[in-house]
Amino acid sequence: MMVKFENLKIDYIVREGAVKVVDGITFGVERGRVTALIGESGSGKSTLAKAILRTNSPNAKVSKESRIIFNGENLLDLSAEQIRRFRWQKAAMVFQAAQNALNPTMRIKDQLLDTMMDHEEKFDYGRALKKASDLLEMVRLIPGRALNAYPHELSGGMRQRVIIAMALLLDPEFLILDEPTTALDVITQSYIFDLLDEIHKRLGITMFFITHDVSAVARLAHNVAVLYAGKIFETGPSEALFRFPVHPYSQGLLSAIPSIEGEQVSRKAIPGMPPDLINKPSGCVFHPRCYLAENICSMKEPPLINMGEGRLAACFRWEEAKKAGLS
């Protein structure tokens, strides 16, 4: 395992109380593989991603017994200087190509070199420039043009590729991709995924996708985890999980996606609304919306149950759910 979350709990302290955004997550990201964490807004996926780099906002309280193990080391124990070194050198993040990911007043070259200058002990301008150009070439940009451009001179797709190149500058082992294609057009999105696929094959880097867009990651991900209201509901190899989701929530989420393939089938939305994260429902957080809920679901919280073939689901009634899903 490259990264292992052990009973990770993060609360946001607000006036009304503690918002339990990440609520006891235990889950591992395999080395050299592509793992995707899928969740809707408010599921806690970005909070989880930020926790790895420890960039959560000041009102985020990480519980004492939580651990994030990276290469055998608990990231939550690192000192400020250690975590500064860890960021970008060991683990880097590809942000959304929104306006704020790149500095609008700096040329791409200066932003790339800035990052290297800050992290490298012996900074060599020529070598750094070479590295930056090579990476821009790897993301299929023309270095001569891209290096001297300001962010506004680039299209959204180009900016996203610069951000990917920037994340790879210090040869990290672990790459977090937070909604890397959300604001992009389908054609650009498809191109970025081709590119990431190529980078993964070439560098063998461990990738951790955070996304709400299920279909976008289906192509790359080896493993998938489904997050709901701060809890992992289901994990497993992507092909099996996408084909036969077991947890009623994963089933609902996947069947809610309209498709351009095959017959037009009517889709069903999951009834109800996402829960209030301050006063969560008792037992299984999904039970008020679940089609299989019975008494036990509102009383006890289901643990992640091993269903075999590398698949886990947090559902007491997974056997019934599996049958319902297959029929």
Place this chain on the structure above:
Amino acid sequence: MFQVGRGEEGGPVMTPIIELAHVCMEFAVPGGKKVCAARDVSLEINKGEVVAVVGESGCGKSTIGKICLGVQKPTAGEVLIDGKPVWGRGLKMDHKTRMAVQVVHQDSYVSLNPVKTLYQTLSAPFRYYKISKGEADTEKKVIDLLNSVGLNPPEYFIGKYPFQLSGGQRQRVSIARATILDPKVIIADEPVSGVDASLKISILDLMRRLNEEKGIAFLYITHDLATARYFGREGRMVVMYLGSIVEQGGINELIFGPAHPYLEALLHAIPSPDPKKSKEKTGIPLKNLEMPDPAEPPTGCLFHPRCPYAEKICETGRPVLESMESDPAHLAACHFKGKFRR
């Protein structure tokens, strides 16, 4: 799909609710250049019909929406609502015409007034247009309205502010607001792109219900072909590229038989939720990824610099939007119309 406005087979001649005839929209950009967001666009929206306008960002689809809504005056061409020219006499539409066309915006957070409760927002049109008789009647009407868009119980929602609602609930309020004046058509500009996957369907189903039960026509503007198909069903689809309509026809006909290489590329780029199928979808059939500078559009066919099948003729001659031989309702602006040399 019914062909109207011609009365060819002796049937009743129906006027489209909205008709755009050869509409052009030019915007001046710095440097004395002009960007054409609509080039000779002709489009009809008939009673009770769903028309989906799809394309990438910058293709002019939102501009078409604004022109249909009558908030943007085109630089050339005619806009008719219910057969009457919108820009005939001066700069304003009359009330009646305006009431017939309503809008649902993409971002429900900015399109609802943050300091007004739902009651304040939703009761204003009833009072302004004197639809309700007295305050008690207004309240009853607002409650019925909230019920009709699935905000239950209405008493719980009526006093809420927009920030107290989720994205899906806010979008329902936007839709409710658009239906107050019994419109003939609603222009929905990316209404679900900001809504979570599990709630998207319920919003689309709500619009579907309004279409079926109240006969409201929709101009559904989106970049997402899958939702266009889901919502549009047997409706029509219009594909736009750099301000031009490049393909038009029945939604399923277009999705299963694209005639323009641009639509082919778009369809290819859509990821599949099935990992096996998705893995086959690598490499986009395009010569060039980047959209050309809209201020300096290419000569000939607007798509030729990116088209993998482009031939000599494409560089010089601009293709016109014409019917396919096999299906007169399916139009494409391509010299080859599906018969490219691959």
